[in-house]
Amino acid sequence: MELRELLPREHIIVPLRAATLHEALNALVAGLARLGVIRDPDALERTLADPGVRDVVAISDHVALAHFRTDAVDSLQLSIGIAPESLDARAAAIEIRPRIVVLILTPPEAANLYLRTLSAMARLLRQEGVVERLLQAEDATQVAELPELQRARIQPRLTVRDVMSHRVDAVGPDTPIRDAVDLMVRHRLRAIPVVGEKREVLGIVTEWDIMRALLPQIPRADGDVHEAGEDGQKQLEIRDIMSRSVLCISEDLGVDEVANTMVNKNVEQFPVVSEGRLTGFLTRGDIIRKLFGR
Numbered sequence: 001m002e003l004r005e006l007l008p009r010e011h012i013i014v015p016l017r018a019a020t021l022h023e024a025l026n027a028l029v030a031g032l033a034r035l036g037v038i039r040d041p042d043a044l045e046r047t048l049a050d051p052g053v054r055d056v057v058a059i060s061d062h063v064a065l066a067h068f069r070t071d072a073v074d075s076l077q078l079s080i081g082i083a084p085e086s087l088d089a090r091a092a093a094i095e096i097r098p099r100i101v102v103l104i105l106t107p108p109e110a111a112n113l114y115l116r117t118l119s120a121m122a123r124l125l126r127q128e129g130v131v132e133r134l135l136q137a138e139d140a141t142q143v144a145e146l147p148e149l150q151r152a153r154i155q156p157r158l159t160v161r162d163v164m165s166h167r168v169d170a171v172g173p174d175t176p177i178r179d180a181v182d183l184m185v186r187h188r189l190r191a192i193p194v195v196g197e198k199r200e201v202l203g204i205v206t207e208w209d210i211m212r213a214l215l216p217q218i219p220r221a222d223g224d225v226h227e228a229g230e231d232g233q234k235q236l237e238i239r240d241i242m243s244r245s246v247l248c249i250s251e252d253l254g255v256d257e258v259a260n261t262m263v264n265k266n267v268e269q270f271p272v273v274s275e276g277r278l279t280g281f282l283t284r285g286d287i288i289r290k291l292f293g294r
Contacts, residue, residue: 003120003152004144006078010035012140016081021056021089021101022048025066028079028103037077044072044105056092059125062135064089064098067118069108076106076113078121080143082134100125100134111291112158119162120154160258161251163290164272164280170195173202173239177213180205180238190283191269194242199277203242206268213241248273251280259287 013031018024025048033041047070056066064087079102086097102121106114124130130148137143155162170193171180180192184207194203213236249258249270261267262284272280 001154003117003124003154004149006076006117007080007144007149009140009144011077011079012143013079013081014137014140014143016083016101018083018087021064021087021092021098024081024083024087024101025103028081028101032077032079032105037075038072038105039074040072044070047072056089056094058094058096058098059122060131061096062098062131063100063102063125064092064094064096065102065104065118065121065125067104067114069106069111069114071107073105073107076104076110076117078117079103082137082143100131113154115158115162115290116154119159120152124148124152158255159251160249160253160255160272160280160282163255163286164251164282165286166280168193168278168281170199170278171205171238172196173237173242175238177210177236177238177241181210181214184210193271193278193281194238195278201246201248201271201273201278203244204246204271205238205242209241209243246271249282250274255287258282262287
């Protein structure tokens with residue numbers, strides 16, 4: 001499927017008259033509602049106004065991509081708007097002031113197409129020069145006829161790249177255990193990849209590895225801590241406790257293959273690599289949340 005099939009000229013608003021990201025999203029929703037593709041625009045606008053909603057990501061300094069799975073539509077809907085001035089996006093908890101706003105709406109049961117479209121749109125916007133040409137567009141026709149958009153395709157299958165976490169917290173082998181604990185607690189992580197200077201994966205450290213290493217420092221029933229263990233643990237680094245036998249997967253691997261491996265081999269997470277370098281991280285939770293979450 002070609003991406004332009006989901007983004008006809010009628011789904012593009014240039015210029016997008018708004019001062020905030022919330023106003024911009026409402027304008028895109030109103031445009032789709034006028035086309036008759038949204039069943040309940042009011043309910044959708046209430047969803048967008050919910051301060052707990054966090055389904056908005058920054059693609060670059062100028063692009064905010066909002067994606068929602070909702071019963072307000074019967075089929076996937078894609079829309080884009082380009083504002084003349086930067087938008088206030090603080091309410092969405094992103095640190096940029098975007099001018100380009102992309103909105104993806106899809107019914108909850110269409111998770112596969114939803115994620116493949118989200119990935120295709122993100123790839124398009126990350127291509128060199130695309131954002132700059134979009135910012136220079138004077139009307140919807142210029143956006144619709146953008147060569148990169150004309151060539152963009154939605155991949156026929158769901159891959160690891162479509163569901164993995166792209167922003168990965170990693171540590172080096174010489175990182176003190178206490179620093180790794182702080183990172184895991186701060187970002188609610190259950191495992192962290194261990195990488196070398198060139199982002200090559202050297203191993204992985206999990207909650208279980210941390211617990212085993214710090215066990216001597218856990219107070220006993222009498223309130224004491226084993227002194228020798230405490231002194232020794234203070235000197236430990238990640239290299240001393242990490243698992244060196246770690247299976248990495250490719251970005252292009254099918255999600256179905258990975259899910260089968262997770263189930264059959266009882267694996268919780270995989271570092272994702274491209275050309276030998278860490279590019280992402282995929283957990284069971286990622287697959288469940290993105291495929292079946294609402």
